[in-house]
Amino acid sequence: MSMLEEEISTTLYFDRTFDCNAAKISPGEYYFTKQDMLIVTVLGSCVSACIRDSISGIGGMNHFMLPDGGNADKDSPVSESMRYGTYAMEVLINQLLKNGAKRENLEAKIFGGGNVLRSFTTTNVGDRNADFVRRFLKEERIRVTGEDLNDIYPRKVYFFPKTGKVLVKKLKQLNNYTLVKREEAYASKLKTNDVAGDVELF
């Protein structure tokens, strides 16, 4: 299967700084939990939505970017990249709803979309990702209670779903290019894989 599925992160650890269990998510992954724990990610031009049920406290985070379709209509609502973004948001929200969240209780904080990949040919990938996530939540009428988007810095995001608290550290000095490399690998994976699910025949 060439399908590019959003996957649940399996990187779990005990975070000594915050003294709690934590899940770390990479590009293309998401994580959700009912537990009092921490979800962490590092964003460059990618975006993350931290979405939770404000009553029950179940919440989760995704981490994605829109694939660069390269064609003229890439910002059209039916383009491949918009469909992929919608899918990445839907997968997370569906998991929350399946596990008891109520749609009317959902609130979101959104982060990322920094213009950090200067080698990209497309005009500002980060801005495009940020615009997408804002527009999606507005259209789905999910309340945005906080955001830190755009700019030029990578961010480390710490999300505590139970309380809704988010800490963002702007990484003004990147000591190595791991982040940039990881995002570039993710971007090229999105580009080479046809962003489409398999069709099952019966």
Next chain:
Amino acid sequence: MANPNTKFLVVDDFSTMRRIVRNLLKELGYSNVEEAEDGAIALGMLKAGNFDFVVSDWNMPNMDGLTMLQKIRSDPAIAHLPVLMVTAEAKKENIIAAAQAGANGYVVKPFTAVTLDEKLNKIFEKLEKVGA
């Protein structure tokens, strides 16, 4: 392509996704499209209106796509309606459950316009054969 007047009902709790499917159908030449945001609303509309085709998500509040499909198949007035499931549920169990409930096709999100077109045409072809 089948009859361009084919009346579609697109069922999905995400308005973004309903718009995507609606626009794709339009690109494929089908502009007679209505929308419903969950299975319960859809079922009411199907019973009331002359729909020809249902494109439905799986995960939805109130009534999910699978339950809706089962209810469609158990109501003689609308049991004949072709139903295409378009869903992010990619597990084999889901696909088998949909097949057993009588889905005419299954597309896993994210999907392309080509995939949707192929799938629709396959369903139309099969229906024509049965009808002939």
